[in-house]
Amino acid sequence: MLKTGFHTAVPKKAAVLAIFSGKKAKLGNKAAELDKKTGGAIAAAIKAAKSFDGKCCQSLVLSGIKNSGADQIIVLGTEAKDKEKLCPMKIEESGATLVKALKAAKLEEAAVLTDAPDGIDVAEFAAHLAYGAVLQDYTFGIYKKKKDAPKKLKALDIVLANAAEAKKLFAPLEKIAAGGFLTRDLVSEPPNVLYPESFAARAKKELTPLGIKVQILTDKQMEKMGMGALMSVGKGSARPPRMVIMQYDGAPKSASAAAKKPVAFVGKGITFDTGGISLKPGPGMEDMKWDMAGAGVVTGLMKALAGRKAKLNAVGIIALAENMPSDRASRPSDVVTSLSGQTVEILNTDAEGRLVLADALWHVQEKFKPKTVIDLATLTGAIIIALGNEYAGVFSNDEELSARLVETGAELKEKTWHMPMCKAWDKAIDSDIADMKNIGGDRGAGSATAAAFLARFIKDGTSWAHLDIAGMAWSKKERLTVPKGATAFGVRLLDRLVAKHYESK
Numbered sequence: 001m002l003k004t005g006f007h008t009a010v011p012k013k014a015a016v017l018a019i020f021s022g023k024k025a026k027l028g029n030k031a032a033e034l035d036k037k038t039g040g041a042i043a044a045a046i047k048a049a050k051s052f053d054g055k056c057c058q059s060l061v062l063s064g065i066k067n068s069g070a071d072q073i074i075v076l077g078t079e080a081k082d083k084e085k086l087c088p089m090k091i092e093e094s095g096a097t098l099v100k101a102l103k104a105a106k107l108e109e110a111a112v113l114t115d116a117p118d119g120i121d122v123a124e125f126a127a128h129l130a131y132g133a134v135l136q137d138y139t140f141g142i143y144k145k146k147k148d149a150p151k152k153l154k155a156l157d158i159v160l161a162n163a164a165e166a167k168k169l170f171a172p173l174e175k176i177a178a179g180g181f182l183t184r185d186l187v188s189e190p191p192n193v194l195y196p197e198s199f200a201a202r203a204k205k206e207l208t209p210l211g212i213k214v215q216i217l218t219d220k221q222m223e224k225m226g227m228g229a230l231m232s233v234g235k236g237s238a239r240p241p242r243m244v245i246m247q248y249d250g251a252p253k254s255a256s257a258a259a260k261k262p263v264a265f266v267g268k269g270i271t272f273d274t275g276g277i278s279l280k281p282g283p284g285m286e287d288m289k290w291d292m293a294g295a296g297v298v299t300g301l302m303k304a305l306a307g308r309k310a311k312l313n314a315v316g317i318i319a320l321a322e323n324m325p326s327d328r329a330s331r332p333s334d335v336v337t338s339l340s341g342q343t344v345e346i347l348n349t350d351a352e353g354r355l356v357l358a359d360a361l362w363h364v365q366e367k368f369k370p371k372t373v374i375d376l377a378t379l380t381g382a383i384i385i386a387l388g389n390e391y392a393g394v395f396s397n398d399e400e401l402s403a404r405l406v407e408t409g410a411e412l413k414e415k416t417w418h419m420p421m422c423k424a425w426d427k428a429i430d431s432d433i434a435d436m437k438n439i440g441g442d443r444g445a446g447s448a449t450a451a452a453f454l455a456r457f458i459k460d461g462t463s464w465a466h467l468d469i470a471g472m473a474w475s476k477k478e479r480l481t482v483p484k485g486a487t488a489f490g491v492r493l494l495d496r497l498v499a500k501h502y503e504s505k
C-alpha cells in the first residue's frame with residue numbers, strides 16, 4: 001500500500017510539492033507562502049494555464065519555478081461544482097488526481113502543502129486526500145513479470161499543522177482500504193490459483209493474525225452435516241468445495257446481550273462458474289472468475305472491521321465451490337436435500353449461487369442466531385439488465401435495513417436500489433416434484449425469483465438483505481478511486497453500515 005505520512009513540516013527537501021488552488025489562482029495559506037517566495041511566479045503560471053480553472057479533480061504540473069525549492073509543483077483544484085461544499089468523496093478524488101498526475105509525470109513521491117478550502121476541516125481534508133491517493137495507487141500486478149509491470153508511488157508526505165489529528169482520522173480509513181485491497185486481490189486472482197481450498201487457506205492466513213477465528217469446513221464435513229445443496233454445485237469439479245466461517249468478536253464486554261448478537265455476512269464464492277452441465281457460452285466466460293466476488297467482499301470486510309477494531313460481533317461465512325461440467329456433475333432434473341431439510345429440484349445447473357447460499361444462510365442462522373444477515377452475490381445476469389453497472393439490487397424482508405443500505409450506498413457512491421419481493425415470485429419457484437426448483441418459470445424477473453429462493457432459507461424473525469452485485473463487482477471503466485477490474489463494491493458500504501447502525505458506542 002502507498003506509504004502516506006502526516007507531518008507538521010516538509011520532512012526533507014522535496015523534489016515535488018503539491019499545492020491547492022481555487023479559481024483564478026486563489027491560493028490557500030501554505031500555497032500563498034510558497035508563491036511569495038517565488039515572487040508570484042506560481043500564481044502567474046496558474047493564471048496563464050488555460051486548461052486549469054481550479055475545479056476539483058483538475059491538476060497542473062509546473063516545472064522550473066525559481067526559488068520554490070522544488071523541481072516540480074503540482075497544483076490541484078479545490079472548487080466544488082455548483083457552489084457545493086467539497087464532500088469527502090470529492091476530496092478523495094482530489095487525492096487520486098494527485099497520484100494520477102504524479103504517475104503521468106513519471107514522479108515517484110511528493111510532499112503536499114495542505115490547504116483546505118474555506119469551511120472544511122484541514123485534518124479531515126488531509127485524511128481523505130490520503131485515502132483517495134491510496135485507493136488510486138492500487139494495482140494487481142503480481143503476474144506482470146516483465147518491464148511493463150505497473151509503477152507505484154514511493155511515498156506521499158502530507159504537511160499540515162494538525163498532523164496528529166489527520167493521522168488519527170486516517171487510521172481507520174487505511175484499514176478499510178486494506179480490507180478492500182484484499183477483496184480486489186482475491187477477485188482478481190485467476191481461477192487456477194484461487195479455488196475453494198486455496199481461497200480458504202488465504203482467508204485463514206490473512207485474518208487469523210487480526211484476531212479473527214477462522215474455521216474451514218471440508219467437503220467431507222459438509223457432506224456429513226447435510227449440505228446437499230452446496231455439495232451438488234461443487235461435485236462436478238476436481239477441486240472440492242469449502243466453507244469458511246470467520247468470527248470477529250469486537251463487542252465490548254459490557255454490551256447488552258442484544259447488542260452482542262452478531263451481524264452475519266454471507267458471500268457467494270463460486271471460484272469459476274462454467275454453468276456446469278447447463279454450460280455457459282464461451283465468449284465472456286472468463287468473467288466468471290469473479291463469481292466469487294461476494295465471498296471476496298465478505299473476507300475483505302472482515303479484515304476491515306477487525307483492522308479498525310469495530311465494536312461489534314460479526315460473522316462472515318463464504319460458500320466456496322467451482323461449478324464444472326463432468327461425469328460427476330449435477331444434471332438438470334436432479335433433486336437434492338439442503339441443510340434446512342427442504343428439497344430442491346435443480347432445473348438449471350447455472351443457477352448455482354442460490355444453492356451454495358442456501359446452505360450457508362441456514363448454517364449461519366442455526367449456529368450463530370444473528371440479528372441481521374446480509375448476503376452478497378454475483379447472483380444473476382438479470383440484475384445487470386435491470387440496473388446495469390450503476391446500482392446493486394437490494395432484496396430484503398426488512399424495510400428499515402433496505403432503507404439504510406440505500407442511504408449509506410448513496411453517501412459512498414456504492415449505490416444500491418431497493419428491489420421488490422412478492423408472493424408471485426415465491427410461487428414461481430414451486431416445483432412439481434420437490435419443495436422448490438432452482439429457477440423461476442419463464443415470466444422474467446430472474447433476480448427476484450433468485451431472491452425468493454434465498455428467502456426460503458431465512459428463518460422467521462431474522463432481518464435479512466440480499467445484495468445482487470453482479471453488475472458492480474467488476475468494472476471495465478476506470479474511476480479515480482476505483483481502478484479498472486475488481487471494485488470491492490460492498491466493503492465500504494457495509495463497513496459504514498456497521499459503523500452507523502451496529503456498533504456499540
Ligand code: BES
Nearest residue numbers: 291348350351378379380381382439470
Ligand atoms: N454467476 C452467474 C450470474 C452472473 C452473470 C454474474 C453475469 C455476473 C455476470 C449466475 O450463476 C448465473 O449464471 N445465473 C443465471 C441464472 C439463470 C440460469 C436462472 C443467469 O443469470 O443467467
Ligand code: ZN
Nearest residue numbers: 273350351352
Ligand atoms: Zn451460474
Ligand code: ZN
Nearest residue numbers: 270273291353
Ligand atoms: Zn454464478
